[in-house]
Amino acid sequence: MSNGTYDVILVGGGVMGCATAYYLLKFDPHLNIAILEMDPSYEKASTPLSDGNTRIQFNIKENIQISQYGLEVLKRFSEEMEVNGEKPDAAFRRQGNLFVLDDASREESHEGLLLQKSLGCDVQWLSPDEVQKYYPLYNLKDCVAGTFGPHDGTMSPLAVLLGYKKKVMALGAVFIHAEAIEILKQESQIVGVNLSSGERLNSIIVVNASGAWARKTSKTVGVDLPINPTKRQVTIIETNARPEKTLPVLFLPSGLYCIHESEGTFTVGKSLPTDYVGYDDFNWERNKFETVIWPELVKYIPSFDRLKVTRGWAGLYEVNTLDGNAILGEWPELKGFYLANGFSGHGFQQCHAVGRYIAELILGINPTLDLSVFSPQRILENKPVFESRRKII
Numbered sequence: 001m002s003n004g005t006y007d008v009i010l011v012g013g014g015v016m017g018c019a020t021a022y023y024l025l026k027f028d029p030h031l032n033i034a035i036l037e038m039d040p041s042y043e044k045a046s047t048p049l050s051d052g053n054t055r056i057q058f059n060i061k062e063n064i065q066i067s068q069y070g071l072e073v074l075k076r077f078s079e080e081m082e083v084n085g086e087k088p089d090a091a092f093r094r095q096g097n098l099f100v101l102d103d104a105s106r107e108e109s110h111e112g113l114l115l116q117k118s119l120g121c122d123v124q125w126l127s128p129d130e131v132q133k134y135y136p137l138y139n140l141k142d143c144v145a146g147t148f149g150p151h152d153g154t155m156s157p158l159a160v161l162l163g164y165k166k167k168v169m170a171l172g173a174v175f176i177h178a179e180a181i182e183i184l185k186q187e188s189q190i191v192g193v194n195l196s197s198g199e200r201l202n203s204i205i206v207v208n209a210s211g212a213w214a215r216k217t218s219k220t221v222g223v224d225l226p227i228n229p230t231k232r233q234v235t236i237i238e239t240n241a242r243p244e245k246t247l248p249v250l251f252l253p254s255g256l257y258c259i260h261e262s263e264g265t266f267t268v269g270k271s272l273p274t275d276y277v278g279y280d281d282f283n284w285e286r287n288k289f290e291t292v293i294w295p296e297l298v299k300y301i302p303s304f305d306r307l308k309v310t311r312g313w314a315g316l317y318e319v320n321t322l323d324g325n326a327i328l329g330e331w332p333e334l335k336g337f338y339l340a341n342g343f344s345g346h347g348f349q350q351c352h353a354v355g356r357y358i359a360e361l362i363l364g365i366n367p368t369l370d371l372s373v374f375s376p377q378r379i380l381e382n383k384p385v386f387e388s389r390r391k392i393i
């Protein structure tokens with residue numbers, strides 16, 4: 001029995017909260033852990049609204065290592081998350097990711113490719129002719145090259161989230177349907193959380209795993225994080241394409257991406273500078289696809305000049321406005337307040353390594369991966385860690 005007192009309280013029961021709880025319990029099965037989730041239906045949570053893509057193609061060493069670790073975990077995910085004979089299926093399609101390079105991105109992408117290879121990643125540099133030969137649907141004739149990560153791909157983010165969630169509940173974590181309205185401290189030590197129900201829970205360790213709501217959550221204990229909830233939408237299209245096998249995900253230099261789902265179905269998205277910032281707009285706008293995204297897409301996939309828009313949805317990115325990267329670890333001025341925030345649209349794939357890292361920090365275990373480059377100290381010192389010289393995300 002907890003009597004309202006826990007070893008660790010996680011605010012947010014998305015993939016980050018559940019993965020962190022899993023690693024805590026893996027390291028120490030006796031821990032008393034509470035996961036607070038204000039909406040167990042996950043209607044607005046970013047995880048189920050995500051595209052579920054994972055990629056090795058990053059430019060920061062630690063981001064590459066995070067992905068390498070995630071790919072290893074995915075190989076054993078089903079076995080590791082088994083509960084009473086039920087094994088979750090992440091439905092991982094290793095269709096590969098193909099990044100298109102233009103003149104502006106050539107140098108940086110080449111540097112990234114060399115770094116990825118030096119870390120043991122399989123990434124290939126393809127000429128536009130090679131891309132055309134292997135994937136006739138894609139037209140890169142006016143581009144510099146494509147970099148191809150054959151082991152990348154997409155999966156069901158909900159299946160991964162529920163895999164972790166069911167496992168941690170089986171391991172004894174308490175899942176509480178409640179909103180954390182105030183994180184409590186005494187001087188510079190965390191002491192608990194006030195819930196919207198009026199109840200108070202006690203703990204000297206609270207993890208902010210509240211995704212796009214991270215800034216709001218942190219503000220209740222006087223910490224202002226540079227994280228904006230930013231609307232991002234995706235659109236599902238039906239086309240006449242019938243490739244023999246699943247095509248790699250296409251990433252254009254502008255950030256537009258196109259995921260081959262099956263047969264003629266593709267998912268398309270792009271971050272736009274005009275995307276709404278706030279917690280209250282989840283409306284999918286067909287017009288944005290038709291006027292902004294479609295014309296650009298057709299340049300790279302000419303046969304998509306005719307297609308049918310079937311549906312779409314919008315969710316929130318947790319954009320770290322300082323540098324577009326994760327903020328991981330204990331807030332330097334507040335003992336016991338841990339952050340797993342700021343993923344800026346690539347947090348789903350990072351849940352495995354981040355969950356493990358946060359658990360290691362909390363338990364004082366030497367980290368498997370040193371992710372201190374993403375320490376919250378850099379926020380206080382205003383020292384950004386950029387993935388790209390050209391844009392934040």
Ligand SMILES: Cc1cc2nc3c(=O)[nH]c(=O)nc-3n(C[C@H](O)[C@H](O)[C@H](O)COP(=O)(O)OP(=O)(O)OC[C@H]3O[C@@H](n4cnc5c(N)ncnc54)[C@H](O)[C@@H]3O)c2cc1C
Nearest residue numbers: 012014015016038046047050051053180211315347348349
């Ligand atoms: C359209 C879209 C596409 C994306 N595609 C990808 C992709 O392909 N690959 C990738 O890696 N990432 C992708 N992402 C990003 C990814 O979804 C997120 O980085 C990741 O899911 C973050 O997980 P999380 O657990 O931190 O957040 P969430 O899944 O949002 O979970 C946070 C939870 O905290 C709860 N919460 C918040 N405040 C409180 C409170 N005060 N009390 C209690 N509960 C609270 C919320 O209800 C929510 O359920 C995408 C995101 C979007 C929107």
